[in-house]
Amino acid sequence: xxxxxxxxxxxxxxxxxxxxxxxxxxxxxxxxxxxxxxxxxxxxxxxxxxxxxxxxxxxxxxxxxxxxxxxxxxxxxxxxxxxxxxxxxxxxxxxxxxxxxxxxxxxxxxxxxxxxxxxxxxxxxxxxxxxxxxxxxxxxxxxxxxxxxxxxxxxxxxxxxxxxxxxxxxxxxxxxxxxxxxxxxxxxxxxxxxxxxxxxxxxxxxxxxxxxxxxxxxxxxx
Amino acid sequence: xxxxxxxxxxxxxxxxxxxxxxxxxxxxxxxxxxxxxxxxxxxxxxxxxxxxxxxxxxxxxxxxxxxxxxxxxxxxxxxxxxxxxxxxxxxxxxxxxxxxxxxxxxxxxxxxxxxxxxxxxxxxxxxxxxxxxxxxxxxxxxxxxxxxxxxxxxxxxxxxxxxxxxxxxxxxxxxxxxxxxxxxxxxxxxxxxxxxxxxxxxxxxxxxxxxxxxxx
Numbered sequence: 087x088x089x090x091x092x093x094x095x096x097x098x099x100x101x102x103x104x105x106x107x108x109x110x111x112x113x114x115x116x117x118x119x120x121x122x123x124x125x126x127x128x129x130x131x132x133x134x135x136x137x138x139x140x141x142x143x144x145x146x147x148x149x150x151x152x153x154x155x156x157x158x159x160x161x162x163x164x165x166x167x168x169x170x171x172x173x174x175x176x177x178x179x180x181x182x183x184x185x186x187x188x189x190x191x192x193x194x195x196x197x198x199x200x201x202x203x204x205x206x207x208x209x210x211x212x213x214x215x216x217x218x219x220x221x222x223x224x225x226x227x228x229x230x231x232x233x234x235x236x237x238x239x240x241x242x243x244x245x246x247x248x249x250x251x252x253x254x255x256x257x258x259x260x261x262x263x264x265x266x267x268x269x270x271x272x273x274x275x276x277x278x279x280x281x282x283x284x285x286x287x288x289x290x291x292x293x294x295x296x297x298x299x300x301x302x303x304x305x306x307x308x
Numbered sequence: 309x310x311x312x313x314x315x316x317x318x319x320x321x322x323x324x325x326x327x328x329x330x331x332x333x334x335x336x337x338x339x340x341x342x343x344x345x346x347x348x349x350x351x352x353x354x355x356x357x358x359x360x361x362x363x364x365x366x367x368x369x370x371x372x373x374x375x376x377x378x379x380x381x382x383x384x385x386x387x388x389x390x391x392x393x394x395x396x397x398x399x400x401x402x403x404x405x406x407x408x409x410x411x412x413x414x415x416x417x418x419x420x421x422x423x424x425x426x427x428x429x430x431x432x433x434x435x436x437x438x439x440x441x442x443x444x445x446x447x448x449x450x451x452x453x454x455x456x457x458x459x460x461x462x463x464x465x466x467x468x469x470x471x472x473x474x475x476x477x478x479x480x481x482x483x484x485x486x487x488x489x490x491x492x493x494x495x496x497x498x499x500x501x502x503x504x505x506x507x508x509x510x511x512x513x514x515x516x517x518x519x520x521x522x523x524x
Contacts (some may be wrong), residue, residue: 143461152493
């Protein structure tokens, strides 16, 4: 079997299971079940299979743009349903690492396709998204400090870590700016609030985050 | 006269509301406005379904609403078809099919309708046609052209296999391929040595007439 056929054979026969195993490891984070439940898990598993299928087609057609189109389409589906671009980017990064560790010679072609998709996904589509990118570091630092003050044992006995993960809030803010949907952040905060109230914490995180992001999310003329 | 954008908006609103009669009223209105049947199918029904897809993508409608919209469009097409007056027959037969595993049949259905209206004898096999069944059917029927539809990119591999097997069984049969998967991978037809089905009805019909030896 030549190298190309070996690569395609690996992607067809083994990549789907590797992708599913990756979804399982992602779901070890309680955020996913809290936010999206069993239905979300079912769709995530299906998406894991599609990632592998589209990867195969992109390699077979020798055209990474095919996978980029799929990723861009999927991103809009997922962001409108409560995820953020970073979730998909992180999934593809981790999938690339898994494929690289298990794949045959030539696997870098598949890893490069995933990287091309991530480059496209993380390119701001609006001036507002670029502004969030530019202000990301300072806003993240300030928000993270405030959250650490509020929940000093954030990953031990505190609330689920995702509800105090400042980085994730910034990612939702980026998406709100990038897709021109100002409701992305309030929708996510509403979901966080439900978990916080369930954990007897009141709505502390959501209020803090809302005020921190207010200046960042203020509309501009661009 | 109400314009196409307005009729299209009226059609999409009806689909979102799940209202078959309102959807039919929109296309009837477009016909009364002077649009041809083929143009109504392309500019209102097909365009409407594409907008439904975008609405689902953006989580503006549910998957149930999307399925209902497709069902309504199928009913509307059937009603329009029952009132259609096809052109004089060419004596040329066409087989239209979705590749095995492909369940999105509406694009193929539209192509089949346009070809039938233009005077071709059409066998529309619908969704998910098993390749093992397609090949002997083509051998038995000896059509003048095969049109294959593929919407989801992960069925392109099946398209490759199908074309290869059709080529073995009927090496001189002209093949057109089309669908969303081809829009995303426009190089596939050339790779397979087949033609791309044009998106616009007039161009599609011109291509089929050329490939089947019917005068333009």
